Amino acid sequence: MKSKLVILMTTFFLTIILFIFYFFYGTPWELVNQKEEFKVYLEDKYNQEFTIKKMNRSFFQKTYHASAYSKNNPEMHFNVGQISYTNEIYDGYDYGIWEKKASSAFEPILIELFPDRHNYAVTINDFTTVGLSSAEVIHDFKEAVIIGIGISMANTIVTEENIDFELGRAFKLVEFIKNEKIPVASLNISYDNKVLRIEQSEMRNIEEAEDVGPYIHYYK
Incomplete structure (x- = not known):
């Protein structure tokens, strides 16, 4: 009687463990096959070696997602996964490269x-690559994304003593953005007592340091 109870309890817990594994990862062979498919997709697209990490599965959408990195750039991790309903593979490698290049430029x-x-922080606010096919790669971040600073x-x-200095260096940054033709959605400078915020459409109106004045305010 005791041995039957042990068998039943063991079977019960194994069933729970297997269900949890299937819920997060699918079957072991599906997991292995999809991991290899992600790797082949990335290496064919970017012509370099990649490592796939942290595979997981969306149980309800039946799609896989993972974290990956290039052997040439191991500190930059990005997402790779399947689009719901189509199962087409997408990846965030180029977005990560664009953000890194934008940060280096600034x-x-x-x-x-x-x-x-x-x-x-220099971050990607939006993309100008809607409809880009999975085979296309844009190397210049200025052509691909809109930046937030x-x-x-x-x-x-x-x-009152340092306001002119603060407006002056903000103006020099706006000048740099305009001269380099970098698409910047917004520039935000947060001080202890005030915030300076300039939107993309407003930068074209700034021709000298005094023009920055209307965009600095006390916190509301």
């Missing part, structure tokens, strides 16, 4: 103009 000017910054100046208080 790093020197941000370090030069804002050495006292607390932090900064955020600069934290949390340790700086804007006063």
